Amino acid sequence: MSGSVAERRHIGLQHLEAISASTHTFLGPNKLLKWIRDEDPVLVSTCPRLLQRLELDCSAGQLLHETVQAQQKLFHSGTGALVFLTGAWSRVAQECLNRGISVLDIKTAMRKALEVSLQVCQQSAVSVREVSRRRLKPELRDTEVQCMDVEHPHDLRRTLKHSRHFGSHENAANDTSSIAEAVSHGCESSMRLVLKACKLQSTQDLDIQKLVTCCIPGPSEERSCALHGYVTLLSVQQASVVQSLQGQRLNIALVSGDLRETYRHVGFNRPANITRIADRASSASVEERWIETALRIVHALGVGVVLAHGAVDDKLKDRCSSVLFIEGVKSGVLKDFSARTGAVPVSYITQLDERCVGRGVTLSRCEGHESAWIVSANSSLVTAVITSSVPAKLQILEDEFWSCAHRLHQALKDGKLLRGSGVTEILCIHKLRQYQSENPLEKLVLELMADAWMDYVSTLMLNSGSVASKAEAWTAIARQRRRCEDGEPVLGDFGVYDNMTVKTEAWRRALDLVLLVLQSDTEIITGGREGEDLYNELMCL
Structure with a gap:
């Protein structure tokens, strides 16, 4: 089978390239919103939200969606680069096939190109200490700071703690804000809200597990704020419950699963060959007895608030006017209330007893909208209340907030950062062009990978408005490469x-996906004869 025929039949790679093209406007800080019109019209500005709405009926598209979701779940950022590079590197693989290069040689050379690029990242990384010093006010920038290699944020805080000029909490907070500004990526208002939450937590490490959001339509975006405790939207009936309970010191119960009669914990197996008498009764009567039991227990224990990780039975909420039931509570929130109030999470409401009940929470309604504000003493739990008079923007603002929060958290965790605005990728281009290889096929693939980076950087420059066309971007990149050859730093x-x-994880995931689809397409075309031994070298997505 000729290379050109094989290339045309690698449908999976073509699908990846086509899907990737639909997300190019999401690359960079100036994202163009897309309006998705279906049963529930929505504005989207990120790859995860777009892929959720697309009808991805091809296997390659499903794999891309799963890969993006994995990146989003872990980091809440980097998905734009991941999807773009998936498309660009799919195009590289197709070009290699078209030139008759074997799948094994393509795989080996593309992994070599990634290895070279990752080495560039290691060599060009800048410590967060250096980033913060560059961004501090002029009067602070030249002050004496103890020299220390910062490999971990704890080292950064020790440097600040022992410095003559950075010993105060205020100056340490200025240091955190400078790092936050460096990774805000154009989302300044969202990052300011993140910094407010960080300040309320009274720590230089942003604790993601003790941070939640509550989106409220109606008020203007300027009304967004960060509050101690847990804030959640209420129904009209729940609002009346809060009205009757606010200002009191309440007992609290925590449920780790669904608060429903039909709920069974993970791993539960009903004993075989046993029929309970209750099973013979109608499901309605079983549910009714369960509701009565649940209400009797919470009333007997004087519980005013019940937080459930899962869903809460609607009939149970309707029947109780003196207890606030909140569903869908993050496990981190349950842990914090458990630690601060002494409450012990239970799987079933029937397990609740005096020893499991927590004490000392207060409840109030937030002014101007139907939401509950639950607070316990000494809690580091913080809620970012996100508001907008345009309901369609709330999801975008919430996504921006979490992206900013995770970027700041990750920066402090890594202790190092990479130059943005495409500078790191230009260094990768230079290194790949410069790489000496005795294998002409490998050299060709590395050149094609460098072209893919060129496409990435030029699109980034075009989207950010720094150039008027791709051609102008390529000229600017060539100019930067000449600076590298002359030993001068890349500007940006x-x-x-x-x-x-x-x-780096986005890069790895993108290449792993491309090679997986390349291998799958090849096996469909050849019947599995070429590259059968590549499975064990492909990373799990």
């Missing part, structure tokens, strides 16, 4: 930085 926006771990 020194105020923009990227998370090292987020970026």
Whole structure:
């Protein structure tokens, strides 16, 4: 089978390239929103939200969606680069096939190109200490700071603690804010809200597990704020319950699963060959007795608030006017209330007894909208209340907030950052062009990978408005490469930085996906004869 025929039949790679093209406007800080019109019209500005709405009926598209979701779940950022590179590197693989290069040689050379690029990241990484010093006010920038290699954020805080000029909490907070500004990526208002939450937590490490969001339509975006405790939207009936309970010190119960009669914990197996008498009764009567039992227990224990990780039975909420039931509560929130109130989470409401009940929470309604504000003493739990008069923007603002929060958290965790605005990728281009290889096929693939980076950087520059066309972008990149050859630093926006771990993981996931689809397409075409031994070398997505 000729290379050109094989290339045309690698449908999976073509699907990846086509899907990727639909997300190019999401690359960079100036994202163009897409309006998805279906049964529930919505504005989207990120790859995960777009892929959720697309009808991805091809296997390659489903794999891309799963890969993006995995990146999003872990880092809440980097998905734009992941999807773009998936398309660009799919195009590289197709070009290699078209030139008659074997799948094994393509795989080996593309992995070599990634290895070279990752080495660039290691060599060009900048410590967060250096980033913060570059961004501090002039009067602080030249002050004496103890020299220390910062490999971990704890080292950064020790440097600040022992410095003559950075010993105070205020100056340490300024240091955190400078790092936050460096990784805000154009989302300044969302990052300011993140910094407010960080300040309320009274720590230089942003604790993601003790941070939640509550989106409230109606008020303007300027009304967004960060509050101690847990804030959640209420129904009209729940609002009346809060009205009757606010201002009191309440007992609290925590449920780790669904609060429903039909709920069974993970791993539960009903004993075989046993029929309970209750099973013979109608499901309605079983549910009714369960509701009566649940209400009797919470009333007997004086519980005023019940937080459930899962769903809460609607009839149970309707029947109780003196207890606030909140569903869908994050496990981190349950842990915090458990630690602060002494409450012990239970799987079933029937397990609740005096020893499991927590004490000392207060409840109030937030002014101007139907929401509950639950607070316990000494809690580091913080809720970012996100508001907008345009309901369609709430999801976008919430996504921006979490992206900013995770970028700041990851920067402090890594202790190092990469130059942004495409600077790191230009260094990768230079290194790949410069790489000496005795294998002409490998050299060709590395050149094609460098072209893919060129496409990435030029699209980034075009989207950010720094150039008027792709041709102008390529000229600017060539100019930067000449600076590298002359031993001069690559120019760029020194105020923009990227998370090292987020970026490199996005690159790895993108290439793993391309090689997996390349291998799958090849086996369909050849019947599995070419490259049968590659499975054990492909990473799990």
